[in-house]
Amino acid sequence: MGVPDDLELFEQMCFLRHFEERADSLYRQGLIHGPVHLGLGQEAVAVGAASVLRPGDYSLGTYRGHAHALARGAPADAVLAELLGREGGICGGKGGSMHITSVEHGYYGSYAIVGAHLPVACGLAWAARIRRTGQVTVCFFGDGATNIGAFHEAVNLAAVWRLPVVFVCENNWYMEYTPIGDVIPVALPAADRAAAYGLDRIVVDGNDVAAVREVVGDAVRAARDGHGPSLVEAQTYRLKGHSAADGGAYRPAEEVARWRERDPLLRTRATLTAEGTAAGKLDEIDARIKADLAELARQVLARPAPDPAGAWTDVWSDGSWQWRN
Amino acid sequence: MGVPDDLELFEQMCFLRHFEERADSLYRQGLIHGPVHLGLGQEAVAVGAASVLRPGDYSLGTYRGHAHALARGAPADAVLAELLGREGGICGGKGGSMHITSVEHGYYGSYAIVGAHLPVACGLAWAARIRRTGQVTVCFFGDGATNIGAFHEAVNLAAVWRLPVVFVCENNWYMEYTPIGDVIPVALPAADRAAAYGLDRIVVDGNDVAAVREVVGDAVRAARDGHGPSLVEAQTYRLKGHSAADGGAYRPAEEVARWRERDPLLRTRATLTAEGTAAGKLDEIDARIKADLAELARQVLARPAPDPAGAWTDVWSDGSWQWRN
């Protein structure tokens, strides 16, 4: 299996973009029950990182995890059904937008409590190390997560045990409404902490999908080859608010404008056209994906809600929920 | 109030040494209910740091905290009564060896859960900062504590809020039975993490009381002057096991022997005699303190056990324990 080329990466990013734009509009129509956190503008991280993973590798993300699940191959209809509370949701309607998981595709979950999944990533990587399977674990999280204890314990354990795990911090410069610079005592939330765990300082332009592919690719290779963990800081920006309910008004307009210019899709489009791909072809891809997702949304919305009986399954491995006789 | 001179520091260390030797022997006689953790060999850290604090300053320590309480002036009889479960215990028998507190002397407690008191130290320092009182907080903890999440969250918050707090890591090279080098990915548990919080790398010989006085003194002054927190690594060694119940057999004999030569009491004694103090005078001090503590132990042992009714006080501020009518 080869590493995907720029056009494939473009197409994937396009897909994530339109998926999330669609989710945003469904949310605004009141069709999504519960909160939704969009990764619009951060697609290059998910796509670039996923492009260097093999089937069987593990990845994990946050409540802002649609892109990470889809980039590993989670079926869009099942993810959308999960968001919309329809039959066939990827977690049966029990996870919702914040808890997308697709074990079949190696995506071991989106986690809604900041930092909580970094220790879990250690465990997946630990299993791979014990069994010498060569599987690598990639764990995505935000800049704000670098301040919580679980981050520290997990990166430290990974370094002590030399685990095959790559921690990817998506530094989008905000934790909810607060600029990250207000709540860290260093310049860069992840990179400036790496040395505390004996790790290299790695920074990558998170809006440049090719750069992410290369830098995360190196880290994944190192992990696979037994050289232990890495901590990568991918610098990016979310184009919308913290959640779909947030307008993001606390951000200076010039800042948003500056980052709009660095939109990862525009960047890759520019690379591709410079390399000779016709702009029309890219437009076509874009239009096709957009239409496909509109159609998909229609189909999923036509499904019924999950059977209430499903609320009572999956607590225990025998399928039941009973805790007593 | 001047900073104490070397002879005073020697005398204080002698006091801690004999206090803990006495506690060790009482434990061996089965006279102490519950665990006891001795700081034998680490006296220079407690004494050197306390020597630069003012009344009103705050300090906090761990379950290995007898020395830190006594160094601030906590009355030895009340501490001993707490250990022995006799009337007049400094916490009324509700704390025991692991939870010595003497608010009157600015010692805001020994904490038995690793790392838990670092956030609390932030709070004391935060109050001082808000009220601009010039009070400084000094928080002692072990090398092993640098791996727990609370350490990270606390040092980080202190740096972000520029709190007047000095974190003093007593690196005695072991977390219980495990050499610290086995469970950290850097060479020095605290010093190699300081940069992650934008702090200076500060290492001091923790068996040299004068050096501790100087280095912690600088950090305390900086905190008092509004320059924010410091993280100091004081390198030392515990001469006995992790707790009084542990023989410490996991440590190489040569290692123990090497550190015995660096015993802080021997070091200060050497300094003092080199400066002209008669060895006989030092021996006299030593013998007097030893005898005083033997006598104190006899007195405290003669006291009755605390009245059982005391188990039902101090849950709430009105003195009661009732949670319902």
Place this chain on the structure above:
Amino acid sequence: MAELTYRQAVAAALAQEMARDDRVVLLGEDVASGGVFKTTGGLRERFGADRVWDTPISEQAIAGAAMGAAMAGLRPVAEIMFADFYATCWDQVANEIAKVRYMTGGQVSLPLVLRGANGSGGLGFGSQHGQSVENWAMTVPGLKIASPAGPAEAFGLLAAAIRDDDPVVVFEHKALYGRKEAMPDTGPDGEHVLPLGQARTVRAGRDVTLVGLSITVGTCLAAADELAAEGIEAEVIDLRTLVPLDAAAVLSSVARTGRLVVAEENPGQLGWGASIAAIAAQEAFGDLAAPVTRVSGGNVPLPVAASLEAEVDVSVSRIAGAVRGVLGASRPLSSTG
């Protein structure tokens, strides 16, 4: 006083207490800009940066800083955004804050408040943002626990919590933040403050005692309305605080009605309702004419899809059904009291 929403009541109580006592300081994530539930809006502007502090995402540091500041004599109010996140600082809450006064033999006081958004209420927040976790707090001696059922309660109980010299955990219900009602003046100088440890009878009735807390008080009232149409008169009690617990109010009601149904949003496996039921089974045994019955949140982690969530949340029909069951299973009262 004016009509306020529950969230405005929280902000107004904070403002009242901050104006009254300059030792009251706030800390938490995003609190300076008003908080994600908009419960701290305007406070930084009004009281200044020394009174309202934004923190990193560091719940242990938040809870610990509150503890340390309280020991030093301030009266901090820490926001833990979602009550589910108490798990990330449970050591500070359960092992330190709850115990330090006792462990030190009374040397320190902790006049602090932890507050945040609790509960499901059908908003789709799921298992990690939608739990009701009063039961976590109730397992730990040394914490007071308030859980307001409406705007006036939210105001008065929070004000009381801030004035109390012990640590109080206030569980605000996220599904109630939008509810509006008029604030009665209850204190001197027109201040609004309620006692901790005093339940409130929100509806009188002779046939059965319904005990609720927070969001289930409203559910109990709606069930009582439904039952009234059938000629069943339910008495509804809002506990307001779990610790201190006004057990006497429950017991005296049960002495009159002979029947008890407890409605709790937390899972029943070990919910606070078990404690109420156990007290009644022990102390009101002679008064009981029917089995003590509990209606609890589903004993599952909370699902998100609306159809599933409705299935497990406490509902009017489940409470009303429980009451009908209790009345059907009743025997004649054994005592004449």
Place this chain on the structure above:
Amino acid sequence: MAELTYRQAVAAALAQEMARDDRVVLLGEDVASGGVFKTTGGLRERFGADRVWDTPISEQAIAGAAMGAAMAGLRPVAEIMFADFYATCWDQVANEIAKVRYMTGGQVSLPLVLRGANGSGGLGFGSQHGQSVENWAMTVPGLKIASPAGPAEAFGLLAAAIRDDDPVVVFEHKALYGRKEAMPDTGPDGEHVLPLGQARTVRAGRDVTLVGLSITVGTCLAAADELAAEGIEAEVIDLRTLVPLDAAAVLSSVARTGRLVVAEENPGQLGWGASIAAIAAQEAFGDLAAPVTRVSGGNVPLPVAASLEAEVDVSVSRIAGAVRGVLGASRPLSSTG
């Protein structure tokens, strides 16, 4: 099988399961050198460094690593040295481990065990190392909970926990580690393994049902001996596991005795005993001849001095006293069953 102490039984159960299934791996602080309670002695030497892993002091990382490894198909056993320390990783335990199967719609299994030293038992460990915290775990759906009362139980329940496909928290009692007894063979091939969710009647009696768990089973037995001398025949039930709970065993005993006393070491404010009492008050109401009575650990953080500790710990005399009270307060059975 040989006579083993409780701590040896733990080590032997680990060895039995590690030999049987190479997916079983251990992690925790100091476990490689045998553990501070000497429950993992010799396992690193016997099974190798890939099966027994020392960790830094990082309970969140320990619990999380266990979870991740379990998702990947291993069967990790994590030692959390003192059960009080679950507070430092409560988010991993209560919000992640307990819920992830459900939240993912059953996509993952978590065959993992968390185990550690729980309880007071008069050893002077105080409020941060001596608590009984089964009640913490019982507030959270999705965790199985075992609490062995003796060496044979410690062996058999731990083996069962390791074989179970769901997360199990095993509370070992630190005051029982030194107790010794013979191990019966209960499984095929001479293995020792007990079912989860099956209570054990340790003494039969007609007058009152005493329900205990872990250390209080022995206290109940001692109380039963004392009462027998007065002609009172107490039935003693060891619950063994709180989840799954063998409520049927309790209910059927109460159906015969008409009286229930529950003895729990955790504080009563919201202890597991409340759940048992509430179940009886609801489902055995017609069988009860007397108030359901609970004997709980003092509702205070645990003191250290021996005289204070003895005052708050559950004791034989408090249990026996409760039984006498229950018998005194009894009315004739209302049913003929």
